Amino acid sequence: MYAFDWSSIPASLPFLWQGMLVTLQITLVAIVVGILLGTIIAVVRLSKNPILSALAAAYVTLFRSIPLVMVLLWFQLALVPPVVRWLFPKSNLDLNLLIAFTAFAFFEASYYAEIIRAGIQSISKGQVMAAQALGMTDGAVMRLVILPQAFRRMTPLLLTQAIILFQDSSLVYVIGLADFFGVAKNRADSTGSQVEFILFAGAVYLILCLTLSTIVRQLQKRIVI
Amino acid sequence: MTFVVAVLDFSVFLSPSPESGANYLTYLLGGALWTVILSVLSWVIAFIIGSMVGVLRTLPSSILSKVGACYVEIFRNIPLLVQLFVWFNVVPDLVPGFGPWFKHLPSFWQQFTSATLCLGLFTAARIAEQVRSGLRSLGKGQFSAGLALGLNIKQVYGLVLLPVAYRIIIPTLTSEFLNLIKNSAVASTIGFVELARRSDSMAELKSTVFEALLAGTLLYGAINLVVLFLSRALEHSTKLPGLVGAKK
Numbered sequence: 001m002y003a004f005d006w007s008s009i010p011a012s013l014p015f016l017w018q019g020m021l022v023t024l025q026i027t028l029v030a031i032v033v034g035i036l037l038g039t040i041i042a043v044v045r046l047s048k049n050p051i052l053s054a055l056a057a058a059y060v061t062l063f064r065s066i067p068l069v070m071v072l073l074w075f076q077l078a079l080v081p082p083v084v085r086w087l088f089p090k091s092n093l094d095l096n097l098l099i100a101f102t103a104f105a106f107f108e109a110s111y112y113a114e115i116i117r118a119g120i121q122s123i124s125k126g127q128v129m130a131a132q133a134l135g136m137t138d139g140a141v142m143r144l145v146i147l148p149q150a151f152r153r154m155t156p157l158l159l160t161q162a163i164i165l166f167q168d169s170s171l172v173y174v175i176g177l178a179d180f181f182g183v184a185k186n187r188a189d190s191t192g193s194q195v196e197f198i199l200f201a202g203a204v205y206l207i208l209c210l211t212l213s214t215i216v217r218q219l220q221k222r223i224v225i
Numbered sequence: 226m227t228f229v230v231a232v233l234d235f236s237v238f239l240s241p242s243p244e245s246g247a248n249y250l251t252y253l254l255g256g257a258l259w260t261v262i263l264s265v266l267s268w269v270i271a272f273i274i275g276s277m278v279g280v281l282r283t284l285p286s287s288i289l290s291k292v293g294a295c296y297v298e299i300f301r302n303i304p305l306l307v308q309l310f311v312w313f314n315v316v317p318d319l320v321p322g323f324g325p326w327f328k329h330l331p332s333f334w335q336q337f338t339s340a341t342l343c344l345g346l347f348t349a350a351r352i353a354e355q356v357r358s359g360l361r362s363l364g365k366g367q368f369s370a371g372l373a374l375g376l377n378i379k380q381v382y383g384l385v386l387l388p389v390a391y392r393i394i395i396p397t398l399t400s401e402f403l404n405l406i407k408n409s410a411v412a413s414t415i416g417f418v419e420l421a422r423r424s425d426s427m428a429e430l431k432s433t434v435f436e437a438l439l440a441g442t443l444l445y446g447a448i449n450l451v452v453l454f455l456s457r458a459l460e461h462s463t464k465l466p467g468l469v470g471a472k473k
Contacts, residue, residue, distance in 0.1 A: 002318050002319050004358035029230065031341070064406070065407075065445065065449050066442050066446070067407040067408070067409075067411075067421060068410070068446060069411060069421045070421050070441060070442055073421065073424070073441075074438050077425075077428050077434045077438065078434045078438055082321035129445050165301075166305075167305070168304065170306045171304075171306055174412055174413070174414060177291045178240060181304070181306060181307055185310070188325050192316065193366075194314045194318070195315045195319065198307065198311055198314055199311070199315060201307055202303045202308070202311060205303050205307060206302050207305055209301075209302035209303070210298060212304050213302065222238065
C-alpha cells in the first residue's frame with residue numbers, strides 16, 4: 001500500500017496561490033478578449049459581404065481544426081517573439097505570459113464566435129424587420145436589438161465555455177509557464193511528492209469547476225426568456 | 226503567397242531525421258501515424274465505457290444512474306492535462322497490480338499506455354452524455370413497447386434502443402472523435418512522440434520553425450478531412466428511415 005505524505009503541501013501553498021493567479025489572469029484575458037473578438041467575427045461572418053464572411057468562417061475553421069497544443073507552439077515559436085521584438089525592442093516583457101494571453105485569446109475567439117453566431121441567429125427575423133421599420137440603421141439594429149437579447153440567451157453557454165477555458169489554461173505547461181498546475185508539477189518534481197501534488201491539483205480543479213458549473217446550471221434555470 | 230513559398234525551405238524535409246535511415250518527412254508522417262493509432266485505440270475504450278455509462282444514466286435505478294453521473298462529473302471537471310499526469314505519475318504508484326507491470330515497460334510504452342487510458346476514459350464521459358441524450362430522444366414508448374413484447378432490459382437496450390440511438394448521434398460522435406484527435410496532442414507533454422511533439426522537436430532541431438509547424442498543422446488538417454469524409458459515408462449508409470434527413 002502506498003504511504004501518503006502530504007507534509008510538503010502546506011509550505012507550497014503560497015507558490016500554488018501565485019500560480020493560481022496566473023491561471024486566473026490567462027482565463028480572464030482570454031474571456032474578455034475572446035468575447036470581444038468573437039462578437040466581431042460572428043457579426044462579420046453574418047454580414048452580407050461574401051469575402052468578409054468567408055474570411056471570418058476561415059478564421060473559425062482554422063482555429064477549431066488544430067489542437068490547442070499546436071496553437072501554443074505557433075504563438076511561442078513563430079508568431080509572438082518577432083512581433084514583440086519589433087514593437088518593443090528594448091523592454092523586458094514576460095514573453096511567456098504574453099504568449100499565453102495572445103494564444104488563448106485568439107483561440108477562444110473562434111469558439112466564442114460560434115456560440116455568439118448561434119445566439120444572433122436565434123433572434124427572430126420579425127424583430128429585425130420591426131427595428132428597420134422604426135428607421136434604425138443596420139448597426140443600430142445589431143447593437144440595440146439583436147445583441148442584447150442574444151447575449152442574454154447565450155450567457156450559460158458563454159460561462160460553460162469559460163469553465164472549459166479555465167481547465168484548458170493548464171496547457172500553458174507546454175510553453176513552460178508556471179500557472180497553478182505548472183507550480184504544482186514543479187513542486188512535485190523538486191520535493192519528490194509527485195502523487196500528492198498531482199492529486200491535490202486535480203482536487204482543486206475538480207472542486208472549483210464543480211462549484212462553477214452548479215452555479216451556471218442554477219443561472220440557466222433563472223434566465224430563461 | 227509566392228513570397229511565403231520563396232522564404233520557406235522545403236528541402237529540410239528530405240534531410241536525415243533523428244530516426245535512423247529516415248528523413249524529416251517520414252519522421253512527421255510517423256508522428257501522424259502515432260496520433261491516429263493513439264486516437265483510434267482511445268476511441269475504442271471511450272466508446273465501450275461511454276456507452277455503458279450513458280446507459281447507466283438512463284436506467285430506472287436511481288443508484289446506478291447516480292454512479293454514471295458521478296463518473297461524468299469527475300472526468301469532465303478535471304483538466305485533461307492533470308488527468309494525464311494522474312495516469313502517468315500517480316496511478317502506477319497507487320494501484321498494486323498495475324504498478325510493477327507498468328514500471329517494467331520501456332518509456333515509450335509507458336507514455337502510450339498512460340495516454341491511451343487517459344484519453345479513452347476522458348472521452349468516455351463525453352460520449353456517455355451523447356449516448357444518454359440519444360436514448361432520451363427516443364422517448365419512453367420504445368422502452369415500454371420492448372418490455373411489453375417480453376424482452377428483458379438488456380435486450381431492450383441491445384436490440385431496440387441502442388441501435389437507433391447510435392444512428393441518431395453519429396454527427397455528434399464524429400465531432401467528438403475530431404476532438405479526441407486534437408486532445409491527443411496533450412500526450413506530447415509526457416514525451417510521447419506523436420505529431421505535435423515531432424513538429425516541435427523538428428522546429429527546434431533544424432531551426433525551421435515555420436516549415437515544421439506548417440507541416441504539423443497541415444497533417445492535422447488532413448487527418449480531420451479523412452475523418453469527416455469517412456463519417457459522411459457512415460452517416461449516409463446508416464440513415465434512419467422516416468426522419469427528416471432520410472433517403473426518399
